[in-house]
Amino acid sequence: MAAAGPLRLPLLAVRPPWPRCPRRGAARLPAGQIRAAFLRFFEEKHGHRCLPSAPVRPRGDPTLLFVNSGMNQFKPVFLGTAHPRSELAQQRRVVNSQKCVRAGGKHNDLEDVGRDTYHHTFFEMLGNWSFGDYFKEEACSMAWELLTEVYKIPKDRLYVTYFGGDSSLGLNADEECRDVWLSLGVPANHVLPFPMKDNFWEMGDTGPCGPCTEIHYDHVGGGRNASALVNQGSPDVVEIWNLVFMQYSREADGNLLPLPQHHVDTGMGLERLVTVLQNKRSNYDTDLFTPILDAIHKGCGGPRYQGLVGNADVGHVDMAYRVVADHVRTLCVCITDGIYPGLSGAELVLRRILRRAVRFCSEVLHAPRGLLASLVPAVVEVLGDAYPELKKNADQVMDIINKNEVAFLSSLERGRRIIERTVQQMKPSADFPAEVAWSLYGNLGFPLDLIDLMLEEKGIRLDSAAFNELVLEDAK
The missing domain is CATH 1.10.490 (Globin-like)
Structure with a gap:
């Protein structure tokens, strides 16, 4: 099926000539132009329909407190529940920048915010999607083109990972993905296999899932080989983009069955991308x-x-x-x-x-x-x-x-x-009484993490075990 034509939507107040990032050492593009370059690359050059961000209040999804990723609004397509005649079901190629909040629930970054320079409760997720259209070769090729030719990121600073297989599930390594990266000229020592926990994405206990490939950036560079730092939690080598290839369905019995139609779901945090392109080490040092x-x-x-x-x-x-x-x-x-x-x-x-x-x-x-x-x-x-x-x-x-x-x-x-x-x-050395903390929590509306923080500043710990008992008693 032919790709849907681009839709002009007021995502950006001004649409200047398509920006291309200058080479390293030159003046940096502002975040707004970095976002614009992403959207226009997929919309104008690769036939994606540019859709607006969904509100951060989820619609029709009781499993979420907030929209926390770009794919949330497209769940009906992935699950096959979208009405065949709906506008959503007609889409084949889509791009957008999604407002996301991760605070509370399974994905909760609230208590980490402020302690480091990269956690956020609100962030923007840049993403492109294929619903039964292109797959691994085109997805990887477009990502590589955008990063290295539009954003001008030096190729020797980029590392890519792929799913290395899982014998317990009878899944072979994703050699197709590996070979695509090699064909694009990525050196073999920059193409790295990783196990299921790093490179296999699942929507939930059941439903669409599949291998993914991640693109990582080395902040240090200088011609070194940083492959040993990929996926090791190093602040010097960070993931910037995740491309998920949905090709299986996880059944209730745990088995994986091939999907009749393959999908691509990608996500790249704008804050982290801007940090890279503005040559900063902290998101908070960017113009965002x-x-x-x-x-x-x-x-x-x-x-x-x-x-x-x-x-x-x-x-x-x-x-x-x-x-x-x-x-x-x-x-x-x-x-x-x-x-x-x-x-x-x-x-x-x-x-x-x-x-x-x-x-x-x-x-x-x-x-x-x-x-x-x-x-x-x-x-x-x-x-x-x-x-x-x-x-x-x-x-x-x-x-x-x-x-x-x-x-x-x-x-x-x-x-x-x-x-x-x-x-x-x-x-001396006593824990803060749980009963007092519970009163602060219940009567004055103090969040528990705020109580913990105020006590931490005084070098005192809360009696967490006793506090949790009070929580359980209150829930009865």
Whole structure:
């Protein structure tokens, strides 16, 4: 079937001549043009239909609190449940940039945000899809062309992985994928096999699944062989793109059966890609975050953001910068998409995010009231061209943030006094009483991770076992 013609949608406010990234050492493209280059490459050169991002509130999927990947809105196609006459079922090649939130549920990055320089609750997932159209050869070829010819990433800094097989399941190595990469000129020592946990993707316990190939980037370069660092958690060699080849169906009995139609599902985090192309080592040093960090500094008047982590980050000041910058992006996107801070489900998670941000503003950055809401225009500056709904709803977002901040600040002060009084009465080396933590959690609305963090700053641990018992008792 012929590929669907490109659809002109207002994903970007301005469509300048197709940007090509300059070679390393030259001025870097801004994030907006990097996003635009991805979308236009697949839309205009390879016949994909450019679809808008789905809202981060899932539609018709009770298994998710938030949309957490680009493929969520295409699940009906993969599962074969899309109505044959629906517009979605007619698509063969699709590209988009999807707003994603990972906080709560199976995919939860909330408590890691701020502690390092790469975790986020909100991020954008660039993706291209084939629904029964092209497969491994064309998917890999297009990815390689985009990275090396459009984005001008040096080929010697890229490593690719493929599924190395699983004898227990009777699955052979994905030699087809390996051979495609070799035919594209990737050196053999940059084409690496990995087991099921790294290179086999499954939607769930049952359903479509298949091998995947990942593209990794070496930040150091210099002609070295960094193959030993791939998939080893090294900050120097990071995954930037995952291409999933759905060719099996996992049955209820655990068996894998071939799918009658093959699909391709790819995902590349915009934040990580921008970090690579702007020659940074931290996502927070890119222009996706620097306008927000500058606005935080202007609003609180303290020291500037330095990018420090761990023990070097005295007083957790830089951690606070990262938490607030990340969380205000999430608040803007979620509230705009109809998720408001509340008492259950996604709304409760968003309340935790807001209260975590308010606490860092107040007690670490010593910012005046209203700082968090005042950052909304900076978020709109960064994301508003790609997602115009953020501009339209900015005033409403600021109003909701301000009202929730006022409500929490009084509770925060009461909770801080309770913690101080309890610590003074504790014996040396004792754990913080679970009953007090439960009262903070239930009566004052303190998220557990916020309680843990406030105690951690005092060098005190919560009696987690006793706290979990209280949670279980309450659930009865």
